[in-house]
Amino acid sequence: xxxxxxxxxxxxxxxxxxxxxxxxxxxxxxxxxxxxxxxxxxxxxxxxxxxxxxxxxxxxxxxxxxxxxxxxxxxxxxxxxxxxxxxxxxxxxxxxxxxxxxxxxxxxxxxxxxxxxxxxxxxxxxxxxxxxxxxxxxxxxxxxx
Amino acid sequence: xxxxxxxxxxxxxxxxxxxxxxxxxxxxxxxxxxxxxxxxxxxxxxxxxxxxxxxxxxxxxxxxxxxxxxxxxxxxxxxxxxxxxxxxxxxxxxxxxxxxxxxxxxxxxxxxxxxxxxxxxxxxxxxxxxxxxxxxxxxxxxxxx
DNA sequence: TGAGTTCGTCAATCTGATTGACGAACTCAG
DNA sequence: CTGAGTTCGTCAATCAGATTGACGAACTCA
Numbered sequence: 001x002x003x004x005x006x007x008x009x010x011x012x013x014x015x016x017x018x019x020x021x022x023x024x025x026x027x028x029x030x031x032x033x034x035x036x037x038x039x040x041x042x043x044x045x046x047x048x049x050x051x052x053x054x055x056x057x058x059x060x061x062x063x064x065x066x067x068x069x070x071x072x073x074x075x076x077x078x079x080x081x082x083x084x085x086x087x088x089x090x091x092x093x094x095x096x097x098x099x100x101x102x103x104x105x106x107x108x109x110x111x112x113x114x115x116x117x118x119x120x121x122x123x124x125x126x127x128x129x130x131x132x133x134x135x136x137x138x139x140x141x142x143x144x145x
Numbered sequence: 146x147x148x149x150x151x152x153x154x155x156x157x158x159x160x161x162x163x164x165x166x167x168x169x170x171x172x173x174x175x176x177x178x179x180x181x182x183x184x185x186x187x188x189x190x191x192x193x194x195x196x197x198x199x200x201x202x203x204x205x206x207x208x209x210x211x212x213x214x215x216x217x218x219x220x221x222x223x224x225x226x227x228x229x230x231x232x233x234x235x236x237x238x239x240x241x242x243x244x245x246x247x248x249x250x251x252x253x254x255x256x257x258x259x260x261x262x263x264x265x266x267x268x269x270x271x272x273x274x275x276x277x278x279x280x281x282x283x284x285x286x287x288x289x290x
Numbered sequence: 291t292g293a294g295t296t297c298g299t300c301a302a303t304c305t306g307a308t309t310g311a312c313g314a315a316c317t318c319a320g
Numbered sequence: 321c322t323g324a325g326t327t328c329g330t331c332a333a334t335c336a337g338a339t340t341g342a343c344g345a346a347c348t349c350a
Contacts, residue, residue, distance in 0.1 A: 005183075005255075006162060006259050006262060006275065006278075007159055007162040007163050007166065007180075007183070007258075008183075008184065009275065009278040009279060009282055010155050010156075010158050010159035010162065010278060011155075011156070011159045012205075012278075012282035013155050013278045013282040014152055014155035014156045014159060015282075016281055016282050016283075017151060017152040017155065017281065018152050021152070034336075034337090035152075035336090035337095036336085036337075038150075038152070038153075039153065042148060042150060051297080051298095052297080052298065053296080053297060060157075061337090061338075061339095062338070062339065062340085063297080063298070063299090064298090064299080064300090064338080064339075064340085065337070065338050065339075067298070067299070067300095068336090068337080068338085069337095081298095084297095087296090087297080087346075087347070088297095088345080088347080089296065089297040089298070089345065089346045089347065090296090090297055090298080090346090091297080091298070110150075113152075114151050117151060117281060120280060120281075121277050121280065121281075125273060125277055126277075128270060128273060128274070128277075129273070129274055129277045129278075130151065130154065132266050132270055132271075132273075133151075133154040133157075133158045134154060135265060135266065136158035136161055136162065136262060136265075137154055137157035137158040137160075137161050138161075179305080179306095180305090180306095181306075196328080196329095197328080198327080198328060198329080206306090206307070207307070207308065207309090208328080208329070208330090209307080209308075209309085209329090209330080209331090210306070210307050210308075212329070212330070213306080213307085214306095226329090229328095232315075232316070232327090232328080233314080233315055233316080233328095234315045234327065234328040234329070235315090235327090235328055235329080236328080236329065
């Protein structure tokens with residue numbers, strides 16, 4: 001067996017892609033991009049907005065963690081928190097016009113980065129890697145019992 | 146193309162493996178294990194010790210970051226900093242007896258975790274994934290020019 | 291109506307990693 | 321031998337990401 005550093009490799013590969021995304025976004029005129037923004041760009045409902053709790057759930061992180069991300073996005077003018085007419089406790093995180101542009105650009109760049117990876121690896125290997133990663137990410141996490 | 150969330154998958158797979166390692170170490174009676182300890186276990190010279198700067202370089206992190214890890218390991222009695230006879234500026238991070246046991250156990254568990262992944266994926270796919278990850282981790286990082 | 295739950299928030303904490311500064315020690319050209 | 325520049329480990333400050341705990345306000349439903 002080679003050095004048992006699969007975990008490290010996974011982390012480095014992650015960083016490589018995340019850094020590439022951030023750098024590419026900054027080149028396109030979006031300073032202050034954070035890697036966490038990507039999850040929101042991928043999961044927020046672009047027309048109606050999404051509740052914070054739902055965003056957190058989709059991103060598999062805590063509400064508190066998501067709140068910090070939303071705070072950041074809000075301070076940059078990309079989202080607004082509006083009251084949920086159906087539940088006075090809840091607030092809906094809704095994209096502003098600038099936010100819609102930002103999200104569209106984010107997704108484009110995300111696709112571009114991933115497209116490069118796909119071309120580099122070849123379609124078949126790319127798919128195999130994805131399957132393997134899904135398996136790795138999924139197994140073991142429900143082993144408490 | 147599927148959702149362009151390869152980066153997220155990589156991170157989740159990393160966390161899954163890292164958590165498994167930590168949990169397994171704790172089960173074996175090593176509380177307070179940190180994921181960062183693994184790099185040291187894999188790269189430190191187990192007989193003669195290694196200078197902090199070299200450890201940092203091997204782990205591809207800053208000296209300061211490595212220092213925090215070494216501080217932690219030292220406070221747990223797994224390493225000692227001893228003067229380098231060849232360079233009065235330098236200190237050698239050397240394993241204590243307990244440290245040697247800890248490192249041996251770390252490596253065993255690391256192998257076990259990785260072995261499970263390998264069996265789950267099958268040898269061929271495992272190797273393909275490793276190659277793909279190396280490529281992903283390596284490309285692009287020298288794109289500043 | 292009241293017990294229990296959910297929503298967003300605040301506060302504190304932790305881990306990982308960074309940059310900047312700095313004294314002490316080393317290297318080497320002149 | 322000297323002094324300029326570099327390297328080693330450290331301290332300090334900061335930042336990003338994420339967590340747990342607590343809490344008021346609002347909702348649900350027996």
